[in-house]
Amino acid sequence: MKNIYIIFFGLxxxxxxxxxxxxxxxxNQTPLxxxxxGASKSAILNFVQSVTDSTSASFVAIQDRIAVFDNxxxxxxxxxxxxxxxxxxxxxxxxxxDHPEWNETEPFKSVLNNDLASVMQQGEHxxxxxxxxxxxxxxTNKFEVNVTAWMKAAKHPRFGRPYTxxxxxxxxxxxxxxxxxxxxxxxxxGGGIGFMRPxxxxxxxxxxxxxxxxxxxxxxxxxxKVINRYPELAFLDDxxxxxxxxxxxxxxxxxxxxxNSDGDLQxxxxxxxxxxxxxxxxxxxxxxxxxxxxSLSHIGRLKEGFAVAAASGWTIADMKKDWKVVxxxxxxx
Amino acid sequence: MKNIYIIFFGLxxxxxxxxxxxxxxxxNQTPLxxxxxGASKSAILNFVQSVTDSTSASFVAIQDRIAVFDNxxxxxxxxxxxxxxxxxxxxxxxxxxDHPEWNETEPFKSVLNNDLASVMQQGEHxxxxxxxxxxxxxxTNKFEVNVTAWMKAAKHPRFGRPYTxxxxxxxxxxxxxxxxxxxxxxxxxGGGIGFMRPxxxxxxxxxxxxxxxxxxxxxxxxxxKVINRYPELAFLDDxxxxxxxxxxxxxxxxxxxxxNSDGDLQxxxxxxxxxxxxxxxxxxxxxxxxxxxxSLSHIGRLKEGFAVAAASGWTIADMKKDWKVVxxxxxxx
Numbered sequence: 001m002k003n004i005y006i007i008f009f010g011l012x013x014x015x016x017x018x019x020x021x022x023x024x025x026x027x028n029q030t031p032l033x034x035x036x037x038g039a040s041k042s043a044i045l046n047f048v049q050s051v052t053d054s055t056s057a058s059f060v061a062i063q064d065r066i067a068v069f070d071n072x073x074x075x076x077x078x079x080x081x082x083x084x085x086x087x088x089x090x091x092x093x094x095x096x097x098d099h100p101e102w103n104e105t106e107p108f109k110s111v112l113n114n115d116l117a118s119v120m121q122q123g124e125h126x127x128x129x130x131x132x133x134x135x136x137x138x139x140t141n142k143f144e145v146n147v148t149a150w151m152k153a154a155k156h157p158r159f160g161r162p163y164t165x166x167x168x169x170x171x172x173x174x175x176x177x178x179x180x181x182x183x184x185x186x187x188x189x190g191g192g193i194g195f196m197r198p199x200x201x202x203x204x205x206x207x208x209x210x211x212x213x214x215x216x217x218x219x220x221x222x223x224x225k226v227i228n229r230y231p232e233l234a235f236l237d238d239x240x241x242x243x244x245x246x247x248x249x250x251x252x253x254x255x256x257x258x259x260n261s262d263g264d265l266q267x268x269x270x271x272x273x274x275x276x277x278x279x280x281x282x283x284x285x286x287x288x289x290x291x292x293x294x295s296l297s298h299i300g301r302l303k304e305g306f307a308v309a310a311a312s313g314w315t316i317a318d319m320k321k322d323w324k325v326v327x328x329x330x331x332x333x
Numbered sequence: 334m335k336n337i338y339i340i341f342f343g344l345x346x347x348x349x350x351x352x353x354x355x356x357x358x359x360x361n362q363t364p365l366x367x368x369x370x371g372a373s374k375s376a377i378l379n380f381v382q383s384v385t386d387s388t389s390a391s392f393v394a395i396q397d398r399i400a401v402f403d404n405x406x407x408x409x410x411x412x413x414x415x416x417x418x419x420x421x422x423x424x425x426x427x428x429x430x431d432h433p434e435w436n437e438t439e440p441f442k443s444v445l446n447n448d449l450a451s452v453m454q455q456g457e458h459x460x461x462x463x464x465x466x467x468x469x470x471x472x473t474n475k476f477e478v479n480v481t482a483w484m485k486a487a488k489h490p491r492f493g494r495p496y497t498x499x500x501x502x503x504x505x506x507x508x509x510x511x512x513x514x515x516x517x518x519x520x521x522x523g524g525g526i527g528f529m530r531p532x533x534x535x536x537x538x539x540x541x542x543x544x545x546x547x548x549x550x551x552x553x554x555x556x557x558k559v560i561n562r563y564p565e566l567a568f569l570d571d572x573x574x575x576x577x578x579x580x581x582x583x584x585x586x587x588x589x590x591x592x593n594s595d596g597d598l599q600x601x602x603x604x605x606x607x608x609x610x611x612x613x614x615x616x617x618x619x620x621x622x623x624x625x626x627x628s629l630s631h632i633g634r635l636k637e638g639f640a641v642a643a644a645s646g647w648t649i650a651d652m653k654k655d656w657k658v659v660x661x662x663x664x665x666x
Contacts, residue, residue: 063534063540066542140580184542186542193581193584194584197584201396207396208583208584208585209399209517209519209543209582209583209584209585210542211584215581218577218580218581219573219577220573220574220575220576220577220599220603222573222599222602225602225603225605225606226606227576227577227580227603240552240553240555241553242553243553243560244551244552244553244560247473247551247560248526248548248551249542249582250541250542251526251527251530251541251542251544252541252542266553266555269555269558270553270558270560272558273558273559
């Protein structure tokens with residue numbers, strides 16, 4: 001089981017375009033403009049109004065207004081593969097000249113031959129090798145340079161745009177609306193912290209220090225005063241790891257949690273033990289504008305979580321029904 | 334060696350009185366009023382002026398104004414023992430009725446007999462047993478209740494005041510001055526996160542999510558939707574652990590770092606690789622108002638760090654010479 005989530009980790013997300021400044025959080029006169037009227041939009045608005053009304057029994061002090069967001073499939077797309085896996089595959093190709101042995105060694109040989117089907121057939125262990133080779137064995141500075149360069153150059157195969165264009169406009173509005181109401185917004189992702197942090201401020205208005213995710217082993221090199229990355233997973237921020245990550249990094253139980261898959265269920269369940277709290281799953285139902293998957297998918301599966309959400313009365317945002325637009329670039333038209 | 338720092342961890346600090354609101358960071362007309370004029374005060378003022386002057390080559394953007402502070406011996410006292418060890422010893426006594434076997438088992442027997450000399454003679458392993466028994470085996474909620482109750486009730490043996498009264502007024506002013514200049518202030522302590530976070534906002538205006546420290550192993554209990562603490566160290570935030578902790582939690586290299594012991598040296602050295610940066614050690618030189626120790630002490634030893642600081646031109650704040658008052662309660666007189 002653990003390896004499956006190591007793959008989750010390897011496939012994750014990050015970006016590099018979108019809102020170009022820190023002021024995404026200016027108060028909107030009309031909140032959530034890209035949301036259609038309906039139960040989901042009303043639930044978000046009602047929750048925020050109830051916890052910010054100082055005369056209400058459900059009022060929550062500003063310091064406790066903590067909202068956590070999964071990233072892949074919740075703030076940006078995760079198809080046809082986690083963006084972080086696309087990055088890893090591209091890195092292997094970029095590093096290949098220094099590794100002539102990869103021409104004869106699987107799974108690298110298949111990566112270099114663009115034979116993704118063969119890579120996938122080789123199973124989890126192959127993916128782990130690809131992730132470790134592309135994410136470890138360098139300083140944190142070098143890794144950040146690699147990620148930043150990839151974010152600028154790489155294009156998503158379906159849309160022909162930077163991966164970082166594939167962020168969800170309606171979710172940007174939720175982030176903005178919460179911050180306008182004195183919430184502090186955090187990312188809590190199965191993706192790697194080093195892959196997300198170079199772009200989260202630019203994309204979402206979330207600074208690096210409010211981004212938690214899975215972590216590779218890193219060590220401080222006293223002589224050279226740099227931090228080195230090692231090809232070993234140190235923390236997997238998925239499933240029961242999410243409440244643990246939130247406890248260790250934030251030290252407060254959130255009052256709002258947003259996810260899209262069973263990997264987010266424990267985060268939402270833990271959040272729901274706060275008396276005045278809001279839990280939402282994004283459901284991928286729009287094959288035309290985005291993708292339709294959910295319960296069928298190996299990536300971002302939402303099955304157990306859907307059942308709990310339905311039984312508990314949590315909000316389920318249906319992309320097709322609830323969102324006027326999916327991506328910010330649709331607004332340019 | 335590692336065990337020595339596990340003891341550091343066990344002895345650490347936290348508090349529960351002081352500035353009673355979040356607004357410690359209001360701009361002071363005259364910054365650093367409790368600092369005597371001199372090289373240390375000038376160095377702090379000059380640094381902040383240089384990085385906040387948008388016309389200067391040393392200007393630093395607001396999002397990169399990250400300042401990190403050790404806690405024990407830097408923001409509050411750490412004598413005659415780390416406050417966290419005092420807490421641990423008191424917890425053992427409180428828990429004793431449920432552990433009749435402790436009456437016959439060392440090191441608990443000596444703790445219950447108030448024979449601290451015997452505890453110390455039993456060495457590091459005894460201290461680790463005391464810390465693990467008092468810090469593990471309960472939910473994070475229960476631990477927070479224990480810490481909060483202790484902070485309110487316990488009295489420091491020398492001053493007869495709550496431990497949380499023993500915070501440094503001049504350092505509160507540094508925190509305040511930095512925040513007034515758009516710095517984000519973080520604690521990076523060898524002490525435990527669960528011991529510090531219940532009081533850092535109240536004491537220092539630093540919210541829980543900006544407090545990193547050593548961590549016990551915690552796991553999420555899916556059935557009961559709580560987080561349990563286990564008697565096992567998961568992360569030691571000391572020496573080379575401090576840059577690692579900062580990378581993982583903040584994701585940015587600080588531009589200002591404040592410490593008081595060799596355990597902070599790597600944090601200051603890493604910070605110093607930022608072009609426009611400020612490094613300061615607090616030196617414990619005042620046996621009358623606080624304590625005089627430094628290079629001689631087993632707790633908070635500053636020896637190697639002092640040599641590096643002197644050679645590198647870092648600021649060394651001399652408590653006796655530089656500080657008009659040490660503790661806030663001196664201002665009440």
